[in-house]
Amino acid sequence: MKTADPELMRAINRLNVLDTVRRYGPIARVEISERTQLSTTTVSAITASLLDDGLILPRHEGDIRNEAARGRPRVMLELNPDAARVVGAKIAASRMVFVVTDFRGDVLSNLTLPIRIDRQPIGVIADLVEDGVRRCVVDAGLSLEDVDSVCLSLPGVIEHRTGHIRSSPIFRDVNVDFAAEMTARLNTSTIVESDAHAITLAHHWFGKARDLEDMVLISLEQTLGLGVLHGNQLFRGAGGLSHNLGDLVLGMGPLGIVRLSSQAGESEILGEQPAGGRFAEAIRLGRGMAHAQALIKAEDNALISAAIRAGEAVGVAVANIVTLFAPPRVILVGSSLALGEHFLASLRSAYALAIPPSLKGVAELVFDDSTDDFWAQGAAAVALYELYESPWNTTGPAL
Amino acid sequence: MKTADPELMRAINRLNVLDTVRRYGPIARVEISERTQLSTTTVSAITASLLDDGLILPRHEGDIRNEAARGRPRVMLELNPDAARVVGAKIAASRMVFVVTDFRGDVLSNLTLPIRIDRQPIGVIADLVEDGVRRCVVDAGLSLEDVDSVCLSLPGVIEHRTGHIRSSPIFRDVNVDFAAEMTARLNTSTIVESDAHAITLAHHWFGKARDLEDMVLISLEQTLGLGVLHGNQLFRGAGGLSHNLGDLVLGMGPLGIVRLSSQAGESEILGEQPAGGRFAEAIRLGRGMAHAQALIKAEDNALISAAIRAGEAVGVAVANIVTLFAPPRVILVGSSLALGEHFLASLRSAYALAIPPSLKGVAELVFDDSTDDFWAQGAAAVALYELYESPWNTTGPAL
């Protein structure tokens, strides 16, 4: 257990204030005091220190005051966008998406590389990632020295704490210390995180879970992932392990184990397509779901039944997750949502059937089809959060 | 978020020291300092305060010293057993078990009431519980005024934080504020907790998880419960909700939803027995599993196949839990373990099939058939933990 000393105390309160400024910024000191339950004295001291470190700024321009406002006007504080830059990335099987954001998480530049990297050797992938990061940083008018941290998000089982990729559908090798590899290549602090966790934080910071401190997110992509937010924090399993939902067992059929991935995995939904055909080509390029959507509109029966089957499987899985975590909201994201109403309807009805009566109405189902940029922005948020936590001026006490 | 002030700091460190004394006591101050990473100065100050409050005692008698020990001898510290008394209880459908423990969690007296309370009105159950607590306290040679806290553990969905019983197989009513009801009746601070959580803490304190800070426990009784230990703490869901594993969906059969409880619930395993028969009578008295064990030994084919079916279902469920939490150990407890080798073997093989290859070997399966007393002792531990946490001398600073 971590020992509680004054330093930890300050770290906690600093993070608390900083995060309050992030969430509710521009915000006056008095309001920070109200929200954090810290005394105005303490808030003043901490904000002074944060101002001194250049992490926040007083807002002068456009002092919006109420008409009837009396007394000394509030000085609004907000994050200093220029306090840091980070890179967030979503690495998927058929594309990589990079964003550079400022200290607030606002996107400065983005870059999509539509490259199929499936099962390439680690060196090739690392080359491509390195290239993407560098190009995106240049696009933002920056140099890598200006970047404080990089967070790469990928599908699979990612051990954030150690930087290892235990297993990922896009890696041929297992148990790669990708964080160390990329830190060395970029000469910039680099961390890794599950893509599901990244999009979970994205929704907590910018999306459909800003108002919640507990929720669950399920990502339906090539891999099926899970993110659990618990008390405003990502719930990382025992060893920082992420969850691989696709491995969940839905039943023991006559042919053996039926896993969720075999019903709702991207490749299983799309099925075997004749090589060289237009559909197969679309899949190879990562446009499989978009193509499937078009085919479903044209009433392709095989695809429609696959979508329905997948929806049922996911609906049951979601119900099981809700049974375990009882979150107030479940957000579903990922490319499979593009399958359309057949998929969603069967998902909803399977969920309604599978959810135990006692939990009926506890969890709200929300569907979200964000762009890949949003995922990458979430990865950036992971990097930013670690910056917020890190002690900035370890060089002696605050003045 | 809780604001970090010196008071919180002290509370954290006090709890840390106290818990270290509990776990490793009798223990010298130097060793506490090593284990907690607190300075010897701080440990001295905190232990002085704990001694002052009478929560710990120096051990004089039988100073076991190493032969070759030089220097000033260590003063061993241990919990003061008389610092507090608590009552822990396991309330099940066909019996109630009470224990009175001292501050260390050692059992002073125990009492089993083999009463069937299934679905009785709340008043009747409360009467019986009140009676049991009072009798067990008297058995320990105490009066209720000597008891600092009572913790009642029951099956079902229990909201520990608010003291409400959301739903329980032994309650006719739902959403009962049982903690308030019993606090009023006993005139003693009373809390409620899921029985699965109680036995989870029992294993962490006294049983097969003393060495772990993360683990998962699955209880197989009338109700199927789950306890998750995360960082030495019980993981309580969003609203302090407990988990009801029986509601997990294992598959969509031709007859609709197949829930775990329909395969592995106690009543489903034992099946419909002819009313008035010996078996039915045994079930009514809570001896169903013992009876079943005897029948299985006598090669009752219906029961054997039920046991095998249940084992398969539980094995799959355990694999799914492991997929989500990746704990280093899973402890299985509960009356259903009495089904014997057929059940265990099919559980193990289903687990081996269902566990994803990447997680093979991550979790160790441990079976435990503790007495009901152990469950009740776990409930007592829940009560004790809250005492450890609570600020003892809010009356001014330490001297």
Next chain:
DNA sequence: TTATTTAATTCGCATTCCGACAAAAATAAC
């Protein structure tokens, strides 16, 4: 009897947060 070794305590310092008060900066009243 003296030196050595280990454990525990005392003392002073740095840090934290907080309450009371004072300064700052605006509007409202005259």
Next chain:
DNA sequence: GTTATTTTTGTCGGAATGCGAATTAAATAA
């Protein structure tokens, strides 16, 4: 235009905390 009022922000001293250095305590070894 000057003064009073209101609200926000900063300053100062107090209380509590943990830590490092030095000191005391209590035993064995020489």
